[in-house]
Amino acid sequence: MTRGTGPRLAVALDGVGWHPAAWRAEETRPAEVFGAGYWLDLVREAEAATLDFVTFRDSLALPSDGVRGRLDAVLVAARVAPLTSGIGLVPEIVATHTEPFHLSKAIATLDYVSTGRGGVQVSVSSDALEYRNFGRRSVDEDTAGEAADYIEVLRRLWDSWEDDAEIRDVATGRFVDREKLHYIDFEGRFFSVRGPSITPRPPQGQPLVTALSGVADSSVDVVYVTPQSRDEIGPLVEAQHGRQVFADLVVFLDSTSRTAADRRARLDSLALLESDALVFAGTAEELAELLLAWHVAGLDGFRLRPASLPHDLHGITRGLVPELRSRGAFRTSYEASTLRGLLGLGRPANRYVV
Amino acid sequence: MTKPLKQIHLAAHFPGVNNTTVWSDPEAGSHIEFSSFVKLAQTAERAKFDFFFLAEGLRLREQGGVIYDLDVVGRPDTFTVLAALAAVTSKLGLAGTINSTFNEPFEVARQFASLDHLSEGRAAWNVVTSWDAFTGENFRRGGFLPQDQRYSRAETFMRTAWELFDSWRADDVLADKASGQFIRDGAGRFEHHDSHFDISGQFPVPRSPQGRPVIIQAGDSEEGREFAAATADAIFTRHGTLEAGQAFYSDVKGRLAKYGRSGHQLIVLPAATFVLGDTDAEAHERADVVRRQQVSGATAIRSLEQLWNADLSGFDPDGPLPSFDPVIGENTISKGRASDRMYRDPLATARQWRELAEAKNLSIRDLVIEVTGRQNFIGSPATVAERINHLVQNDASDGFILVPHVTPGGLDEFADQVVPLLQERGVFRTDYTGPTLRHHLALDTP
Numbered sequence: 018m019t020r021g022t023g024p025r026l027a028v029a030l031d032g033v034g035w036h037p038a039a040w041r042a043e044e045t046r047p048a049e050v051f052g053a054g055y056w057l058d059l060v061r062e063a064e065a066a067t068l069d070f071v072t073f074r075d076s077l078a079l080p081s082d083g084v085r086g087r088l089d090a091v092l093v094a095a096r097v098a099p100l101t102s103g104i105g106l107v108p109e110i111v112a113t114h115t116e117p118f119h120l121s122k123a124i125a126t127l128d129y130v131s132t133g134r135g136g137v138q139v140s141v142s143s144d145a146l147e148y149r150n151f152g153r154r155s156v157d158e159d160t161a162g163e164a165a166d167y168i169e170v171l172r173r174l175w176d177s178w179e180d181d182a183e184i185r186d187v188a189t190g191r192f193v194d195r196e197k198l199h200y201i202d203f204e205g206r207f208f209s210v211r212g213p214s215i216t217p218r219p220p221q222g223q224p225l226v227t228a229l230s231g232v233a234d235s236s237v238d239v240v241y242v243t244p245q246s247r248d249e250i251g252p253l254v255e256a257q258h259g260r261q262v263f264a265d266l267v268v269f270l271d272s273t274s275r276t277a278a279d280r281r282a283r284l285d286s287l288a289l290l291e292s293d294a295l296v297f298a299g300t301a302e303e304l305a306e307l308l309l310a311w312h313v314a315g316l317d318g319f320r321l322r323p324a325s326l327p328h329d330l331h332g333i334t335r336g337l338v339p340e341l342r343s344r345g346a347f348r349t350s351y352e353a354s355t356l357r358g359l360l361g362l363g364r365p366a367n368r369y370v371v
Numbered sequence: 372m373t374k375p376l377k378q379i380h381l382a383a384h385f386p387g388v389n390n391t392t393v394w395s396d397p398e399a400g401s402h403i404e405f406s407s408f409v410k411l412a413q414t415a416e417r418a419k420f421d422f423f424f425l426a427e428g429l430r431l432r433e434q435g436g437v438i439y440d441l442d443v444v445g446r447p448d449t450f451t452v453l454a455a456l457a458a459v460t461s462k463l464g465l466a467g468t469i470n471s472t473f474n475e476p477f478e479v480a481r482q483f484a485s486l487d488h489l490s491e492g493r494a495a496w497n498v499v500t501s502w503d504a505f506t507g508e509n510f511r512r513g514g515f516l517p518q519d520q521r522y523s524r525a526e527t528f529m530r531t532a533w534e535l536f537d538s539w540r541a542d543d544v545l546a547d548k549a550s551g552q553f554i555r556d557g558a559g560r561f562e563h564h565d566s567h568f569d570i571s572g573q574f575p576v577p578r579s580p581q582g583r584p585v586i587i588q589a590g591d592s593e594e595g596r597e598f599a600a601a602t603a604d605a606i607f608t609r610h611g612t613l614e615a616g617q618a619f620y621s622d623v624k625g626r627l628a629k630y631g632r633s634g635h636q637l638i639v640l641p642a643a644t645f646v647l648g649d650t651d652a653e654a655h656e657r658a659d660v661v662r663r664q665q666v667s668g669a670t671a672i673r674s675l676e677q678l679w680n681a682d683l684s685g686f687d688p689d690g691p692l693p694s695f696d697p698v699i700g701e702n703t704i705s706k707g708r709a710s711d712r713m714y715r716d717p718l719a720t721a722r723q724w725r726e727l728a729e730a731k732n733l734s735i736r737d738l739v740i741e742v743t744g745r746q747n748f749i750g751s752p753a754t755v756a757e758r759i760n761h762l763v764q765n766d767a768s769d770g771f772i773l774v775p776h777v778t779p780g781g782l783d784e785f786a787d788q789v790v791p792l793l794q795e796r797g798v799f800r801t802d803y804t805g806p807t808l809r810h811h812l813a814l815d816t817p
Contacts, residue, residue, distance in 0.1 A: 051544075078575060085553040099405070099458040126451035129403060192443055198431065215431060216447050
C-alpha cells in the first residue's frame, strides 16, 4: 500500500473543538471530555480514516473559555494507545514548567505502549496564570531558548541507552552492558541534566518532535505554520529547510458552504474565535481542492483543527478523506507501523554510537 | 462469640528494578515492553486483586562510581504505564510511586486527577521522598532539599495536592448550553503560601471519581510512621512476620486516634515474596534455587559492599567475610538505592553476619543468601493460603503486596492456586463489588 501522492493529514484535538462556543452546539458532548471513552471514540474515528496522527492540546492552566477543564494530554494519549493500532499519538507538553527528565521518559513510554506511534508537541508558556500555578519563576525569560534546550535533553535522553544495551549475560551476571549507557551531561542556562534516562531507547529511537513555528524550529521534525494565503507558503517552507512543514487550519465542514458559513456565524455570535490559523468554512470538496493546491505550493501536510467535535472530525474522516482518496491523494490503509514510518522518516542512528 | 473474619487485601508489585527479580530465568520476559505489564495486570485482575503497584527510581543506581549492572536496569514512566493499563483492565486499582521531591504539587495533582478520571476511579499514589543530590542531578532544582526537611516538604506537598483535588466539588461542571456557563464560579480556585510552595490559581481538572487518589506510604522511621498515620490510606512495610508485623500493626494503628481516624482507615500491607510447590518440600527446594538465581557470586559481593561501604571486589564470594569492619559515615559506595539507609548500625549488623557465617560455616554468597531477601511465603498453596490468612486474622497485616520474582508470569500460580483457597475460606472476594479502588479497600470517599 502506498501513501498516495497528496499531503499528510493530522487532526488537532481539543475539548469539543477549537471554537470556544462549540460546546454550546447541540451535537457536542462537553461533559464527556473528562472520560476516556470520549477520546477513544475520536481517535478511533481518525484512525478509521488512516490519518497520520492526532495531537492532544494541553496547557498548565484552566482554559479561560470553551470547555473549562482539561485532562493531562500525555495520559489521554497513553489511555487510547493500547486500543488503537495505526495512528500516531502526539500530546502537547509545556516545556516552560516541566522537567525534561520526566517528560523524556513519559514520551518514550508513550512510544512503548503504542509500539512506535508516540510523538510530542513542545510548547512554551507566557501565561501568567500558569506561572502562578507553579510559583517558581517569573515570566520574563527566554522561553524559546529554553524549549530548544529542553528538546535537546529529550533527544539525548532517548539516545542515552544504545538499542542493544540490555544483554542479560548469565555467565557474568550482567543485565546491561554499562558501556552502552551514556551520561548526557547537558548543562544549559535553564537546567542541567546528568542522565542516563531510566527508560531504554524507545521503539522509534526518537519519537516524533513537533512544535508550532517559533517555538524551537531548528530542533523539531515537524513544524506547524499558519499561512493565511497560498502566497505565504513558499517563504514559510523555505525558512524551514529540512523539516516537514504542516499548515494548521481551523475547519467547519458541511454539505454546502452556506451551511458551514451559517454554523460558523452562529457560533461566532456566542463567542469570538481568536485564531492564529486560517479558518476554513465550506465543503469537503472545497477543502480538498485547497489542500491539494497548498500541497503543490510546498507544504508537506496539514493539521486540521475541527471547529466542533465530533461534527468537523466526521467532515474530515467521512468527507475530506474520501475526496482525497478518489483523487489518489491519500492512503486507504496504513503502509507503516510507526509514526516516523508514516511520515517517511527513518529510525535515526543513535548519537552515542561511534 | 467469634470475631468476624477480616477480608484480605492483595496487590501485585511489578517485579522490575529489584534484587528479588530473576532476569536470568528462561521464563523471564521484558521489564519494559508494555505486553509484560498487560500480562501481570490482567493476571492480578483475573485473581480479583485490589491493585497493581509500580515502584520508581529517578536515577540509575551506581556502585563504586559506575552503573550497577547486576540487577534489572531500566523502567518505563509510571504515570504513562498506568494510564495505558487503564485501557486493558476495568476494576484493578492502579498504584504509582511518585516522588514528592522532584515534582511540583500542581503537576502531580493534575496527573493523578487525570489518571483517576481515565481509570474511572482506580488511581493510587505511593508518596515517597528523597533528598539526595545524586538523583537531583537529573532535575532542574538539583539536590535542593536538606535531609531534615524531606518529611516536612513531603507532607506539605501532599496536603497542597489535596487542596487542589478538593478545589472542585462534584457538581461544579454545569456545561449549561443555554446559559453558557460551563463551570460554577470559583470552581478549581486555590491559594497556598508557605515556605515550600507559593502558588495560586485555578486547578484545571474537575473532581475525579475517587475525589482523591488512594494515598500509600512506606515510611518506617518514627517520622514516617507519624506521617502515614496522619495522612495515608495504606502503608507499605517490610514487617511481614507474625511478631514484627503485629508490633508494627499495633504501633501505626495506635497512632490514628490522635488524628481523629479509626483503624480501618489505614491499611497495613507488607511486601511479600513467595515460592509455591506441589508440596512444602518441593516449594523449599524451589525457593533455594530461586535464592541462588537471585544472588550470584557477583551479586553477593556487591550486596556485602552496600553494608561494608567499601570496595570488596577483591574478595572471593565462595570465601570468608572480610575481617575488617564496615566504613562508617555517608555511603560513598552505593548510590540511588533506598535500602542504603536500611542498615542503621552497620557495625552491629556486620558482627551478627560474621558470627552467623562462622557458626554455620557460610561463604560470602551463602551468607548473603541467608540474611537477605528470603521468601516470605514458601510452601504448597494450602500452606501459603493458611499462612497469609493466619497473619491477617492475627493482625500482623491487612493483606500483602506480593512481589513475584519472574516477569510477567510470576503471579500465575498464586492466582490459580492460592487465591481460590482464600476465596473458599471466605476471606478474599470472589468478584469485585464496586468500581473504585477506594471501594475495594473499604475506604471512605473524602
